[in-house]
Amino acid sequence: MKISGAHIVCESFLKENVDVVFGYPGGAVLPFYDTLYQYDKIRHILVRHEQGAAHAADAYARVTGKVGVCIATSGPGATNLVTGIANAYLDSSPMVAITGQVARPFIGKDAFQEVDITGITLPITKHNYLVMKASDLPEIIKESFYLARTGRPGPVHIDIPRDVFTELAEFNYPDKVTFPGYKVKPQGHPTQIKKAAALINAAQQPVILAGRGVLVSNATGELKELVEKAQIPVITTLLGISCFPESHALSFGMIGMHGTAYANMAVDAADVVIAIGMRFDDRATGRISGFAPRAKIVHIDVDAAEIGKNVRVNVPIVGDVKHVLKSLNPLINESSRFAWITQLECWREEHPSTDIRECDGILPQYVINKIHEVTGGNATIVTGVGQNQMWSARYFWYNKPNSFISSGGLGTMGFELPAALGAKIGRPEENVWCVAGDGGFQMTIQELATIVQEKAAVKIAIINNGFLGMVRQWQELFYEKRYAATPLWSPDFVKIAEAYGIPGLRVTDKLQVLPAIQQAMEYDGPFLIDFVVEPEENIYPMVPPGASLAEIMEEPRETVHMGKNSSKHISNL
Amino acid sequence: METKIHTLVALVRDKPGVLNRIASLFRRRGFNIDSIAVGPSVETGLSRVTVGVSGSDAEVEQVRKQWEKVIDVVKVSDITSEPMVTRELALIKVKASRVERSEIIQIVDIFRANIIDVAHDSLTIEVTGDGNKLSSLYILLKDFGIKEIARTGRIAMTRGAGKPL
Ligand SMILES: Cc1ncc(C[n+]2csc(CCOP(=O)(O)OP(=O)(O)O)c2C)c(N)n1
Numbered sequence: 001m002k003i004s005g006a007h008i009v010c011e012s013f014l015k016e017n018v019d020v021v022f023g024y025p026g027g028a029v030l031p032f033y034d035t036l037y038q039y040d041k042i043r044h045i046l047v048r049h050e051q052g053a054a055h056a057a058d059a060y061a062r063v064t065g066k067v068g069v070c071i072a073t074s075g076p077g078a079t080n081l082v083t084g085i086a087n088a089y090l091d092s093s094p095m096v097a098i099t100g101q102v103a104r105p106f107i108g109k110d111a112f113q114e115v116d117i118t119g120i121t122l123p124i125t126k127h128n129y130l131v132m133k134a135s136d137l138p139e140i141i142k143e144s145f146y147l148a149r150t151g152r153p154g155p156v157h158i159d160i161p162r163d164v165f166t167e168l169a170e171f172n173y174p175d176k177v178t179f180p181g182y183k184v185k186p187q188g189h190p191t192q193i194k195k196a197a198a199l200i201n202a203a204q205q206p207v208i209l210a211g212r213g214v215l216v217s218n219a220t221g222e223l224k225e226l227v228e229k230a231q232i233p234v235i236t237t238l239l240g241i242s243c244f245p246e247s248h249a250l251s252f253g254m255i256g257m258h259g260t261a262y263a264n265m266a267v268d269a270a271d272v273v274i275a276i277g278m279r280f281d282d283r284a285t286g287r288i289s290g291f292a293p294r295a296k297i298v299h300i301d302v303d304a305a306e307i308g309k310n311v312r313v314n315v316p317i318v319g320d321v322k323h324v325l326k327s328l329n330p331l332i333n334e335s336s337r338f339a340w341i342t343q344l345e346c347w348r349e350e351h352p353s354t355d356i357r358e359c360d361g362i363l364p365q366y367v368i369n370k371i372h373e374v375t376g377g378n379a380t381i382v383t384g385v386g387q388n389q390m391w392s393a394r395y396f397w398y399n400k401p402n403s404f405i406s407s408g409g410l411g412t413m414g415f416e417l418p419a420a421l422g423a424k425i426g427r428p429e430e431n432v433w434c435v436a437g438d439g440g441f442q443m444t445i446q447e448l449a450t451i452v453q454e455k456a457a458v459k460i461a462i463i464n465n466g467f468l469g470m471v472r473q474w475q476e477l478f479y480e481k482r483y484a485a486t487p488l489w490s491p492d493f494v495k496i497a498e499a500y501g502i503p504g505l506r507v508t509d510k511l512q513v514l515p516a517i518q519q520a521m522e523y524d525g526p527f528l529i530d531f532v533v534e535p536e537e538n539i540y541p542m543v544p545p546g547a548s549l550a551e552i553m554e555e556p557r558e559t560v561h562m563g564k565n566s567s568k569h570i571s572n573l
Numbered sequence: 574m575e576t577k578i579h580t581l582v583a584l585v586r587d588k589p590g591v592l593n594r595i596a597s598l599f600r601r602r603g604f605n606i607d608s609i610a611v612g613p614s615v616e617t618g619l620s621r622v623t624v625g626v627s628g629s630d631a632e633v634e635q636v637r638k639q640w641e642k643v644i645d646v647v648k649v650s651d652i653t654s655e656p657m658v659t660r661e662l663a664l665i666k667v668k669a670s671r672v673e674r675s676e677i678i679q680i681v682d683i684f685r686a687n688i689i690d691v692a693h694d695s696l697t698i699e700v701t702g703d704g705n706k707l708s709s710l711y712i713l714l715k716d717f718g719i720k721e722i723a724r725t726g727r728i729a730m731t732r733g734a735g736k737p738l
Pocket of ligand 1: 438
């Protein structure tokens with residue numbers, strides 16, 4: 001029996017176990033929406049801007065491990081998705097984005113709401129399609145989901161003309177995909193794995209640099225096994241956060257521009273760096289020529305093109321992290337590496353990086369720390385971009401995989417709110433906190449309405465410093481405090497929340513921080529807190545742009561231990 | 574790092590937009606395509622693409638891997654260091670008065686090129702060979718005045734019984 005293209009898309013969704021899609025309707029996708037309406041197994045979440053649909057689908061994918069789906073109409077709907085698609089591409093998030101297109105006879109005629117969207121998304125997708133026949137749809141959709149989630153995950157975009165949605169075709173969903181050119185090689189090469197094992201066994205001062213690839217490949221267990229057997233300190237990238245429990249004695253925080261001092265010092269001193277599922281982003285490595293100058297590097301990644309792209313690698317292993325670690329772990333000798341670990345512990349004592357200075361006003365670090373305290377660390381934290389992101393990375397202790405959701409590669413302000421929505425939809429039972437900057441929050445503030453309409457109990461903490469904080473910090477440090485275009489007036493966020501039907505609090509007194517967070521947690525529904533923080537607080541340590549990791553700038557002011565629970569690692573033991 | 578022209582040959586699926594994907598990739602990674610030639614391969618549904626691109630070995634290896642990541646691309650090899658034959662074809666329309674004609678014909682013979690069109694005041698010459706040969710002929714013909722030239726991209730194949738692409 002023949003069915004319409006729109007039905008084929010919906011039926012294919014069912015085959016792919018899609019139960020939630022994020023989208024926004026319009027002329028070119030109207031036939032599709034009319035059909036979707038009949039599928040009550042597929043929940044459609046109406047966002048307030050298509051960018052939000054893409055970010056929500058992205059975050060949904062990150063917390064569930066499923067492929068996130070977003071939908072937009074042709075022209076402006078499609079171009080509004082672009083930032084979100086690019087974000088998913090740079091952070092390797094599995095996503096299928098569907099856009100409507102003008103009907104086939106109008107393509108290329110500059111018709112109303114026609115843009116060459118596959119031309120636009122070509123460099124920011126793993127693959128894309130313009131569908132010219134309804135009968136091609138089953139295969140294309142099957143391929144898209146397969147590509148999105150396998151190998152190095154990423155977004156796939158399908159552009160479907162209006163009249164393809166209405167065209168009739170047979171629906172036979174293929175069981176298999178055939179790509180002559182797309183090979184996923186999960187197993188690493190045995191010789192390379194042996195070489196890596198020999199290097200690791202002989203290492204005196206090794207460190208592991210763990211990235212998002214560990215989470216993507218579900219290899220947290222294998223990583224832990226390796227770490228404990230070989231007693232190797234673990235340092236994560238920003239997106240690697242939560243791939244290894246931060247309460248673990250061998251967890252040494254984050255590398256990079258705003259990483260912990262002791263992590264950066266350890267990488268600088270290491271004799272072997274084992275990079276797992278990470279891609280040596282410049283924000284992580286600092287100046288490349290000064291990166292891990294004493295180390296031999298083992299690089300495990302599923303994407304062959306990442307190997308040797310930014311740093312010289314001694315032992316490359318192309319493969320899925322989980323598979324590779326499964327083969328590697330048995331070849332690793334048990335070891336204690338007592339001296340090296342003691343050295344790192346000393347550095348952690350001397351350069352705490354997680355302490356907070358004494359201050360009468362509200363410090364952003366303090367707020368994040370209190371969110372950790374109140375939630376007991378049981379929360380998924382979704383951040384904006386800038387200082388709030390770095391404070392969230394450093395002052396909350398992440399133990400559950402994929403509990404830190406952030407825009408790493410693209411650094412997209414405005415990610416926070418729609419992504420928090422997507423995370424909450426994916427993890428309805430979980431506490432989801434959106435940590436927003438006052439700048440980023442205003443980029444996608446309209447998604448408050450979606451949160452209310454969908455009854456998504458997202459808790460929102462605005463770190464309101466009255467500035468585009470991270471840019472202001474650079475201006476303070478490198479542009480002699482010329483605050484060009486960074487002072488930021490904002491509306492009364494509590495009143496805004498109220499207008500959306502969300503209860504809120506404005507917190508200006510340090511003593512109110514804890515009770516406010518408690519109140520938010522006790523409330524059954526979304527809740528907003530506007531934390532008015534010290535306006536010119538900086539995030540330290542900082543590796544200045546162009547410097548190597550060893551040239552890290554630390555907090556110039558005195559910090560104090562926050563009582564005996566100050567160190568991340570002690571607090572959770 | 575030594576920069577030289579590399580010859581990459583690829584098999585790609587005959588899908589709409591595949592050339593666009595390739596061109597976009599080279600642009601995106603900051604490489605200028607020196608020459609490109611596309612035609613059918615032995616297998617139906619697959620085209621063979623030959624690209625000349627200059628860079629260091631490491632840079633070109635990086636672009637080769639990125640190219641191989643394009644979903645519609647089946648395989649990419651850098652055959653620069655292998656024994657190979659390369660060919661280009663050029664059509665050159667050169668000014669030719671009656672008196673100059675025989676001299677031009679002599680040059681054409683030496684280069685084993687062909688005259689494929691004759692007009693009152695011009696000759697059109699077809700020549701195949703490697704890039705050097707084509708350039709040498711061009712230089713000699715320049716003295717007569719060149720009205721038009723069209724040159725294909727380079728195609729390449731490894732010599733002997735080596736593994737086919
Ligand atoms: C869409 C977008 N525009 C601009 C930037 C550049 N940028 C990076 S951080 C930052 C400041 C962010 O300010 P805010 O959201 O208030 O967060 P804060 O740094 O103060 O925590 C800006 C403008 C960006 N990352 N994303």
